[in-house]
Amino acid sequence: MARYETGFDQARQLLRSRSDRVAYGLLALTLVAAPWVLPNYYIGEATFILIMCVASLGLMMLTGFTGQTSLGQSAFVGIGAYVHVVLLTNGMPFPVSLLLAAAGAGIAGLLVGMPAIRVSGLHLAMVTMAFAIVTEHVLGRWKSVTAGHSGLSVPDPAIFGFSLGGARLFYFVCLVVLVLALLLLVNLMRSATGRAFIGIRDSEAAAQGLGIDVARTKVIAFSLSAGISGLAGALLAHQMQHITPEAFGLALSLQLVLMVFIGGLGSLRGAILGAVLIGLLPSFISALKDALPARVGAQFGLELFVYGAVLTFFVLLEPGGLNARWVRIRKVLGEFPWVRPSSIHRTKVYMKSERYR
């Protein structure tokens, strides 16, 4: 399996080997074929997971790559959703409205980011959490635009009068948006901006010494992350069909944090894997409920318990998240049958604790 590089551009290539191309080709085929074989209910579930993948990618930019904790991601999802629905209701074409929703959330991210990046770690988590709470309240009270807690109903998505509202068509809309967003972010992460994000996460002192404007780059990360989340929000609005402020509360923020953490901080693949796992969990739990003895299955808080158990499992046993596990499995498969136990074991890595200046 040894591969040799023969050109400077090779390390930047996306699909480096034939097995990569085959694997991603099969994945693409599966995703395209899925809505033709799945019943409608599961198409809806799959669409929801695709949207969560987009939102999770947004938070991964900020928390996973730039190292900035945010508990306020739900606010940006909500802003994206509301901007999109209000514009759509006022006759804006669907694709334009989608982009403006992302831009609107991005601008909100810029405005919050500029003061917020002055603090870091736990303090930043508190600031962003406060922003999420405030946003939920504003959405609830600004009745002339948002119709308050009674909510807004979401028009069907349509391009040139052609409705995309059917479960199958909307699945493909979400798939296309996810793939495009993923490609743009992959490009960014293999360029100077992506490296600057990682630089800031790992050592601000060194980053500044190498010419990275830390404040500016953090604001860019914040705004980009908010914009992607806003895009997810716009799609989510269609999935919900009726949006209320409560749908964009702290619970959503926490779910997103769970996704990027369990997926594996600092990896786009991790963001996707985490979103898929957390997105599947509710269906899994309801299936579990039926299988369990009635007394256990009917227990209140079973879902929270499973969330907590999954998180604990990853914190203790796989801090690198699903992505780290995936990388190791792939390594074992690649080296089979010459697997050495030492190459599977996790190398001991000591996390650098938060830096105080």
Place this chain on the structure above:
Amino acid sequence: MSATFFELEHLSLSFGGVKAVRDVSLSIAAGEILAVIGPNGAGKTSLLNLITRVFDASSGSMRFNGRDISRLARHDVVRQGIARTFQNIELFEGATVLENLLLGRHRANHGSFFSQMFNLPSVQRAEAQTRERVENVVRLLDLAPHRHRPVAELPYGVRKVVELGRALAAEPVLLLLDEPASGLNPDETRLLAYWLEDIQAELGITVIMVEHDMSLVAAVAKRVIVMDQGQVLTDGTPAQVQTDPRVIAAYLGT
């Protein structure tokens, strides 16, 4: 080259009542290797931090290549051609050696945010060029075996070399090294001495290094300044400063 390549004039730094650097004036010629030695707390690292604008000088000024750099933004220092390493290695732990080195060349133009997003041909060319330049550093410092390894896995000695490489990738004219040999074994230190000679002779980079290891200082530095309690005690060749009674007094504590 002119003698006014880099000039520090009456530089002072105080934190509250503590005077870390007191009225330091220095003139550094292009192409020299200057070692800064002195007991702990003498203000050596503070001096480097003043030059790289981590701290604002309480008074005094710095002129680099005829330009006043005493009020520069911290991230603009490297654009003047000044790169540094840190006393306690400050590598990007979550990235590979290659990514660390590529980040070293961050100051080069890699295209705008949106052209990076769409991976335009101009970005691809810039990235390929950066990789090519970084490979020169890989070759110089023998880092090829570690190229794709995550920094977190590397032993201490290799990390030191990677940090030196990252500073070199910035293509500086002035290199500031904060204790490059600390924690290295004698073999690694000897290797470092060869590299420093190459860096000075072949790449024409001026080096200011804070160092305790006198074997390294004597091997590469033609000029040594000794600091104590924020002041420059003496300035001369390694042999001269080692016999200076004030230096002996500073180290032994009269």
